[in-house]
Amino acid sequence: MNVRTLCLSILYEGEATGYEIRRLCVEGECSYFIEASFGSIYPALAKLEDEGFVVSRTEQQSGKPAKKVYSITDQGRAAFADELAGPLGDDMFRSPFLLFARFAHILPRDLVEARANEYLEKHIADHRRLEEAFAERGSNASDTWVINYGRAVMEVAERHIRSHMHELITLARAEPKKDAAE
């Protein structure tokens, strides 16, 4: 699922600038399964415009840099629908923390405890954000379905970490290996 398709998906629902698209990826209700950075969004948008799938209009603003507002064309809508109709590509999940956790037994207990707590905090924050999105309910039924899937998974993940992180910490090396600690 490339950034091109992601941009079209956002523009499908309304016009936006590159900056706003990025914000929606990072802070939006779908941020838990979508990601993109400036370095890929701006070139993607430029290429999409070349191909006629989006059009842009430059808007001067007082006090702020001029913005380039993109909107999707009929051609773009068709291309997006085609993309969704094609083969989809697998989900992917990567977790540096779980790699870390696999080696809990060779790591100092302090470190494992700190990282486990950070991990829990992050899960709580992500989960809360999605619960808020659910409560706001500006979205349509499809969006709600997706949000509910996320809520179900996050709820379990958070609860599992909360009630089992202690076991992981117990696995860690008791003596914190004091040499040359910062």
Added chain:
Amino acid sequence: MNVRTLCLSILYEGEATGYEIRRLCVEGECSYFIEASFGSIYPALAKLEDEGFVVSRTEQQSGKPAKKVYSITDQGRAAFADELAGPLGDDMFRSPFLLFARFAHILPRDLVEARANEYLEKHIADHRRLEEAFAERGSNASDTWVINYGRAVMEVAERHIRSHMHELITLARAEPKKDAAE
């Protein structure tokens, strides 16, 4: 979490070839949160050898190409521990299917139904693989912790899809737009 660290993590537990490392990423019990392809493993291994973190020995085989078996050095173990002690980087989850699902209402029902079924099948397969890894139990306590986390999340994900995919299919466009079908 770069591929270098991933390679070290696998070699930490025993020697392996590039090919085997790749297999462990794709089929191993940790495949649900780790991924790497040849295109990154082989260069990473070569660089790791330059730096003295791993050493290799070439093993001739009759009927098969010669293999280069890598093993980790003490220096490599230290570097790996350092890496784990450093800042960890966020988990990431991306789902082309969920992006697809958000637009169920503009897509033909047949397509949504087919994709939803594929998605469920894939989840069942992934879940089963992890249940098998849990049953085998060659692994240590840390590995078991990680596997149990994965089991908890996958169990809920699978169950949620199974019991709610129908709602998503109902959202899809009823008439399949017969023009110019494949």
Added chain:
DNA sequence: CCGGCATATATCGGCCCGGCATATGCTCAG
């Protein structure tokens, strides 16, 4: 007997992330 698959290593094009540069005006602390 030939195609496909498994083993095994390696490269290459291209996508994408993260950091940086650039420009500007606002707000808040010193």
Added chain:
DNA sequence: CTGAGCATATGCCGGGCCGATATATGCCGG
């Protein structure tokens, strides 16, 4: 009042990584 830092906004670039492909070989099934 001044300047540090942040938010808005666009864009480039180095480097990391994926996926496809090349190369070599032998086994198994149709």
